[in-house]
Amino acid sequence: MVSKLVQKQGSGFVPKPFTSDSDLVVELAWKEGLSDLPSRGIPLFALIDELASLSQTFHKQTLKPLGYTHSDYAILATLLLNGGSMRPSFFTKMLDNASAATSQTLKKLESQGLLVRESSESDKRSVLVALTEKGKAMARTLCEAEAEQSALLTKELSAQEIKDMRASLRKLVKVLR
Numbered sequence: 001m002v003s004k005l006v007q008k009q010g011s012g013f014v015p016k017p018f019t020s021d022s023d024l025v026v027e028l029a030w031k032e033g034l035s036d037l038p039s040r041g042i043p044l045f046a047l048i049d050e051l052a053s054l055s056q057t058f059h060k061q062t063l064k065p066l067g068y069t070h071s072d073y074a075i076l077a078t079l080l081l082n083g084g085s086m087r088p089s090f091f092t093k094m095l096d097n098a099s100a101a102t103s104q105t106l107k108k109l110e111s112q113g114l115l116v117r118e119s120s121e122s123d124k125r126s127v128l129v130a131l132t133e134k135g136k137a138m139a140r141t142l143c144e145a146e147a148e149q150s151a152l153l154t155k156e157l158s159a160q161e162i163k164d165m166r167a168s169l170r171k172l173v174k175v176l177r
Contacts, residue, residue, distance in 0.1 A: 085128035
C-alpha cells in the first residue's frame with residue numbers, strides 16, 4: 001500500500017510533495033520502515049510542515065500583487081494594531097530575523113513613506129518606528145486583503161471547527177515553546 005502513496009527512491013521513500021494525504025503517506029511509510037519507533041506525532045508534524053509551507057504561499061499570493069511581502073505586512077499590521085511606536089528589535093524577534101534583515105525591511109518601508117523613525121521619549125538613545133498616515137492606509141489595505149482571502153479559504157469550516165483547531169494549535173504552540 002505504501003508503494004501507491006510514495007515515490008520509491010532507493011531503499012527509502014520520498015512523500016509526494018504537498019498532497020492532501022501527506023500525513024497518511026508519512027504514517028504508513030514510518031510504520032513500514034520504522035515500526036519499532038512510535039509514530040503518534042509524526043503524521044501531525046507532517047501536516048504542520050505542509051501547512052506552514054502552504055501558509056507562506058497564501059501570504060505570498062495575497063500580498064505580492066500589492067507589492068508587499070509577509071514581513072512588510074507583519075510590521076505594518078503590528079504597528080497599526082498596536083496604535084503606537086515600537087522598537088525595531090521587537091520586529092526582529094517577532095519575525096525571527098537577523099537584525100540586518102529587519103533593518104533592511106524597515107528602511108524600505110521608510111523610503112516608501114509608510115513609517116518614520118523617532119527617538120524614544122524615555123530613552124533618547126533608542127529609536128522607535130511608527131506609521132505615517134500613508135502607512136496606516138497601506139497597513140489597512142494589506143489587512144483587508146489578508147482578511148478577505150482568509151475568510152474565503154476558511155468558508156467551508158464552521159465556527160466550532162475553527163475554535164477547536166485554534167485550541168489544539170494553541171496547546172501545541174505552548175508545548176513547543
